[in-house]
Amino acid sequence: MKQVVSICGVTLISALLLSACQTNDPVASGTKSDTSSLTQSSESDSSAMNVSSESDSSEKGTVAEESQSIEYTYQVNPAIFTIEPMNEADNKKVALLTFDDAPDKHAVEIAKKLKSIDAPAVFFINGMYIESDEGKEMLKEIYDMGFEIGNHSQTHANLSAISPEEQREEIVKTNELIYETIGIKPRFFRAPFGVNTDTSAEIIEQENMVFMNWTYGYDWEAEYQNPQALTDVMLHTEYLNEGANLLMHDRSWTNEAVVGIAEGLREKGYTLIDPALILSPEREESTK
Structure with missing residues (x-):
């Protein structure tokens, strides 16, 4: 039987989780690496504004009003x-x-393809990718298309291998960078390699976030680093069940496979859930 990553059971296989985020994409650089524009909006500046900024403020206010009326109907x-x-x-x-x-x-292109077929998703952000102006612009583009933005740590460190202070930096710094870039804080946190700790649990609670690991994923395995094989396994694995939480990555082969995966799920009768409907703690102010 082919080896897979799955935490559909209560127990985790640590070695597999530690490998799950390591790929060797010859196109992508860097190591492995949430709030929907429908659910969160920053408060507009009440100081003097020109006509253009007043228009922006009005639009943000509309989104904020809409977010208050959204009823959470699903949970992790x-x-x-x-x-x-x-x-x-x-x-x-x-x-x-x-x-x-x-x-x-490849995240922006993946988002554009999903947007073209009206397929919602969560993009989990590594803070190191949005320290540059280019990275910030890419994040803004994904967010402006309406996708949920999640926190995937700053440098993709294994949280169990670093100090409590470093764990806080990994999570909180990424939240701050995301807020500075798009005006919202993520509602969901996904730990690198799926490895959470008591310290990260405390931080996530303080940050009013929800842990979100996954139920299965394959695009990190060499065997599935081509679009045909990846599409096939994502649609025919034994782990595709009700409520499946599909792990994928910002990779070239995933980019090529994403439309086939999304449309294949729909053909199998699955509804692609809008993350805006997934329960998360209410926060006081997104600036905190």
Whole structure:
């Protein structure tokens, strides 16, 4: 049987998780690496503005009003990270698309392809990729297309191998960079390699975020680093079940496969869940 990454059970296989985010994309550089524009909006500056900035403020206000009316109808199962309806009557056959290591090389193009077929997703951000002006512009472009933005740490460090102070820096600095760039703080956190700690749990609680690992993913394995093989395994794995939380990455082969994966899930009867509907703690002010 082919070896896969899955945490659909309560237990985790540490060695596989530590490998899950390591790929050798000859096109992409760097190491491995959440809030939807529908759900969060920064407060507009009330100081003197020109006509253009007043228009921007009006648009942001509209989004903020809409976000207040959104009712959370799904939640992340904290034990196995499936996406589950909060009401038994709601659709259970859903799948969530997620992409780590953004925005390195291919995230914007992946987002454009998903947008063209109206497929929602979460893009998990490494802070190191948005320290440059180019990275900030890529993040803005993804966010402006309406995608949920998540936190995937600053440098993609294994949190269990660094100090509590360093863990805080990894998480909080990325939150701050994301807020500075798009005016929101992420609602979801995904730890590098899926490795969470007691310290990271405390920080996530303080930051009013939700842990979101995954249920399966394959694009980090050499065997699936081509679009045909990746599409096939993502659609036919035994781990594709109700509430599947699909792990993918900012990689060239994933970019080529993403439309086939999304459309294939729909053909199988899965609804691609809008992350805006997934429960997260309410925060006081996005600037805190």
